Amino acid sequence: MARKIFTGARIFDGQRFHDDRALIVSDGRVEAIIAGNDLPDGEHIALEGGVLSAGFIDAQVNGGGGRMLNDEPSAASMYMIAAGHRPYGTTALLPTLITDTSTATAAAVEAAKDAVTSNKGVAGLHLEGPHLAPARKGAHLAELMRPVEDADVKALISAKQSIGTLLVTMAAEQVTPRQVRELSEAGVTVSIGHSDCTSEAAEERFDAGARGVTHLFNAMSQLGHRAPGLVGAAIDHPSVWCGIIADGHHVDPKALRTALRAKRGEGRLFFVTDAMSLVGSERDSFTLNGRTVRRERGGFCSKLVLSDGTLAGSDVDMASTIRYGVTYLDLSLAEALRMATLYPARFLHLDDRGHLVPGARADLVHLTDDIKVTRTWISGEAA
Structure with a gap:
């Protein structure tokens, strides 16, 4: 593969910006960031201003490009979902299967085994259910929820072991600390979510190895001054990472700003979209487990609701969450970019993604100064 030299944009390496520099890519990986006045031979890609960053990583994507993973849990669906989000800067995602039958779960696992080898933007699989709490079901089907068995x-x-990156969302009520420990020690990333647990129950599972919390604030026990709930435990525990949906509908920006200021330790808040099939589509409805989900336009972005008004995933893309973070959450552009790149990569142990350092995958996105995506690359190839 020929060497590529990217010039003309500010380069964000995951920690800081580089001005008047060039990004050198060789064999699909970052070779170096160098001064722009002594460039090596190779294919020159001249960018007209803006920012060149690592591509966005989304740990929770139910659908996109007109397809829900639950509709057809196949590798083809995963590719379609990834392609639907690529125009918005996402170069790696976890297709997410929400609570479904054991047959659908098995099919999603088999599909992911193939999809992760394709280099088409599928980085693993997220199973959000069926081990959730009916008391905090959200848009999931309570009748399919059950405890974790050995x-x-x-x-x-x-x-x-077959997929590589596997994220599972489980309610604390449905999984024991021993089971969490066994899963975590085997490399499965356990996230607590859709749970009505106490803060003490959450902490037991965090201490056993649960690494994250799924869409902080949503579908979980809330922060009270005497009963901190899952929200309080997640913000207080130093090793826990928290996905957040920043779309103006799922969480009030005041709550997100408070959580961002309060979160302590290595674990950080990071962006997820929790997107449904309508992202990138002009359609105004789709079917989820036999129920109609409709798009209500307005606000920062549209929202998706069931007939009773329950939020059913989101209609937001990752570039929009970064704009939301800068506009409404008092984030610097650097921190907002980290929340879509470096932090989800660290959470998922995708160590060669999410930053632009020598040896990292050259998954790239070019953004205008107003955070609109112009182009993306996967392993240095235009995508």
């Missing part, structure tokens, strides 16, 4: 632990560990 056979499930074995199946998930086997799936992780």
Whole structure:
């Protein structure tokens, strides 16, 4: 693969900006960031201002490009979802299966085994259910929810060994600390979510190895001054990472700003979209588990609701969440970019993604000064 030299844009390496520099890519990986006055031979890609960053990483994507993973849990669906989000800067994502039958779950696992080898933007799989709490079901089907059994632990560990990156969302009520420890020690990333647990129950699972919390504030026990709930435990625990949906509908910006200021330790808040199939589509409705989800336009972006008004995922893309972070959450552009790149990469142990350092994958996005995506590259190839 020929060397590529990217010039003309500010380069964000995951920690800081580089001005008047060039990004050198060789064999699909970052070679160096160098001064722009002594460039090596190779294919020159001249960018007209803006920012060149690592591509966005989304750990929770139910659908996109007109397809929901639950509709057809296949590798083809995963590619379609990834392609639907690529125009918005996402170069790696976890297709997400929400609570469904064991047959659908098994099909999603098999599909992911193939999809992760394709270099088409599928980085792993997220199973959001069926081990959730009916009391905090959100838009999931409560009748399919159940506790984790030891056979499930074995199946998930086997799936992780085949897929590589496997994220599972579980309610604290449905999984024991011993099961969390066994999963975590085998490399499965456990996230607590859709849970009505106490802060003490959450902390037990965090201490056992649960690494994250799924869409902080949504579908979980809230922060009270005597009962901190899952929200309070997640913000206070130093090792826990928290996905957030920044779309103007799921969480009030005052709550997100408070959480951003309060979060302590290595664990950080990072952006997820929780996107549904309508992202990138002009359609105004789709079907989820036999129920109609409709798009209500207005606000920072549209929202998606069931007939009873329950939020059903989001209609936001990752570039929009970065704009939201800068506009409404008092984030610097650097921190907003980290929340879409470096932080999700660290959470998922995708160590060669999310930053532009020598040896990292050359998954790239070019943004205008007003945070609109112009182009993307996967392993240095235009995507």
